[in-house]
Amino acid sequence: MPARDALNAARAPDPYAEGTRVELRQISYFVRVAELGSFSKAAVTLNIAQSAISRQVRKLEEELGVQLLYRNGRGVTMTHAGSLLLEHGRSAVDSLEHVSHELSLLRTSPGGSAIIGIPPTVGRLFTIPFARRFRQAFPQVNLRIVEGFSGHLLEWLFAGRIDVAVLYDDPAANSAIFEPIVEEDLACIGKSALPPPTIDGAVTLSSLCALPLVMPSRPHGLRTYLENVAGKMGLTLSVALEVDALHSMLEAVREDFGYAILPLMAIQREMSGSGLQAWPIVEPQLTRLLYVATASQRARAAPTRQVAQLVRAQILDLMPDAAWRVARRTAAAAQGVDDLSDAEIRVEPRLA
Numbered sequence: 001m002p003a004r005d006a007l008n009a010a011r012a013p014d015p016y017a018e019g020t021r022v023e024l025r026q027i028s029y030f031v032r033v034a035e036l037g038s039f040s041k042a043a044v045t046l047n048i049a050q051s052a053i054s055r056q057v058r059k060l061e062e063e064l065g066v067q068l069l070y071r072n073g074r075g076v077t078m079t080h081a082g083s084l085l086l087e088h089g090r091s092a093v094d095s096l097e098h099v100s101h102e103l104s105l106l107r108t109s110p111g112g113s114a115i116i117g118i119p120p121t122v123g124r125l126f127t128i129p130f131a132r133r134f135r136q137a138f139p140q141v142n143l144r145i146v147e148g149f150s151g152h153l154l155e156w157l158f159a160g161r162i163d164v165a166v167l168y169d170d171p172a173a174n175s176a177i178f179e180p181i182v183e184e185d186l187a188c189i190g191k192s193a194l195p196p197p198t199i200d201g202a203v204t205l206s207s208l209c210a211l212p213l214v215m216p217s218r219p220h221g222l223r224t225y226l227e228n229v230a231g232k233m234g235l236t237l238s239v240a241l242e243v244d245a246l247h248s249m250l251e252a253v254r255e256d257f258g259y260a261i262l263p264l265m266a267i268q269r270e271m272s273g274s275g276l277q278a279w280p281i282v283e284p285q286l287t288r289l290l291y292v293a294t295a296s297q298r299a300r301a302a303p304t305r306q307v308a309q310l311v312r313a314q315i316l317d318l319m320p321d322a323a324w325r326v327a328r329r330t331a332a333a334a335q336g337v338d339d340l341s342d343a344e345i346r347v348e349p350r351l352a
Contacts, residue, residue, distance in 0.1 A: 024093075026063075027093060029056050031093050034076070066081040115162040117153040118166045123145070131145070149220055177296055178291040181291060182316070184264070186288065187263075191254065193275070203279045203280070209230055209235040215243075215261070222288070240257055250276065
């Protein structure tokens with residue numbers, strides 16, 4: 001062993017001692033320099049300034065307390081300590097690259113499970129087509145779809161019971177990221193044989209308030225929205241029957257309990273040959289925004305983003321032109337951006 005190596009080895013500190021800070025980046029740079037025999041060749045290969053590589057290798061030698069390389073005008077050669085570090089350092093770098101590759105695969109093809117929460121009006125058209133699309137995109141992921149009212153879905157989202165939620169309207173109550181997807185028209189649903197009073201084929205809200213209505217109970221988001229709009233106009237809804245299930249609401253309308261106010265998407269399949277008819281609502285036109293929501297603490301995670309994007313794409317594919325409008329203009333106006341892909345509505349906790 002050369003005298004210099006022996007001296008360095010004799011005074012080498014314990015690599016696990018407090019204060020010793022060896023970085024994998026330094027080892028990676030050293031391995032490349034040692035393999036190529038030159039700082040300049042390593043700099044070209046790594047696309048990093050030669051001075052930066054030299055500085056990091058020097059810091060590595062200082063941390064380990066040994067000289068790793070002999071430097072000369074023709075390049076570098078390894079000391080005995082350098083040869084020892086190269087043998088083990090190469091394995092460490094290879095292992096790191098393997099782990100990085102595995103993590104990359106995990107980001108692009110997530111595993112595990114995903115739970116999507118949707119309102120019943122969306123679920124009727126969304127569930128089966130989305131399940132097919134999801135299985136094709138993420139064959140290694142178990143999918144679960146649950147239905148619930150928007151208020152319940154939001155609670156489940158923040159409790160960690162679901163990963164992505166599809167919600168109506170901006171609840172403005174919790175910390176979340178809401179991406180507006182579509183704007184949906186509401187319509188008056190009644191029996192074809194008992195049309196409501198209309199003006200040019202449309203029903204005014206004031207006329208609707210004078211009719212018996214089949215409505216979901218409070219605090220259903222649709223009920224809250226309609227009561228708020230009516231209240232601002234000095235009107236009161238005339239609720240004849242409260243029903244929280246969509247199918248039962250439509251059945252109650254068929255049985256002459258009254259009229260319903262529902263999104264057209266919710267009843268597309270029931271309209272044909274059902275004896276029911278939809279009339280547009282005016283003065284004012286009633287619309288609701290549909291959002292894809294993710295909890296702020298998980299929204300930036302790659303798997304969550306991928307699932308949310310897939311949900312959004314499926315909703316847009318199902319969009320009937322007459323019933324929904326892409327919420328691009330609404331989202332852009334709300335945030336001063338021109339592209340919906342950059343539009344987010346962030347809702348922070350409201351202090352009591």
